[in-house]
Amino acid sequence: MSLSEEARLQDRLTGIRERIAIAAGKSGREPAVIRLVAATKSQPPAVLARLFSLGIQDVGENRVQEAAAKREILGSKGTWHFIGHLQKNKAHAAAHLFDWVQSIDSLDLAQAISRGATALGRSIAVLLQVNVSGEGTKFGVPPEAAQELAEEVNALPGLELRGLFTIAPYTEDPEASRPVFGGLRTLRDRIERNTGLALPVLSMGMSHDFLIAIEEGSTMVRIGTALLGPRQPRVNR
């Protein structure tokens, strides 16, 4: 990275942290409770190394092979989140590479990661991906099926169920996503009440809608372009 790129990254990070603090204040919370995951898909390893040196701990990737190549270079640094759609045949590799898998949307997938984690003697933090809007993203469990899946996933060895994850459909006006984020929060509250499970993590909010997501109770935002600029076009995939 050039010096000017590094300065720009530092500036963007400062700006995002300020905006996170304002939104947290609006929802009556301390900024420190909001975890910032840098969505680093398509970014080269040098960018992740720079983020770690700027104090960012969490990075989010959506392809197993791409993450494997980066981890080979970066070693054990950082906390790695899988935030894409995971195929079952990659579950074992994912259990090896990632500390968190946010996109659990079936018992089959959860069982496959559980087997991988158990074989490796690891514990993987997981979130259930919920398709709150019923449109937009193809993936995620419907809200009405989330409670049953939460109880099943919670019973699996090698997995620690921490909460819920959603992606709001893209809209010009992020205000339109407020009901999606509020919907995930009320679903979480209801599942906690009905089951006694603790689901403290709500992963919701990206570059264009993270302020609204935080106002609605997000505890984890996944930010790519607002922090890192436009993604590099993907070659040969």
Ligand SMILES: *Cc1c(COP(=O)(O)O)cnc(C)c1O
């Ligand atoms: C890429 C990605 C993000 C970050 O998106 P930006 O709009 O660049 O901030 C967040 N969440 C998921 C699941 C992603 O795939």
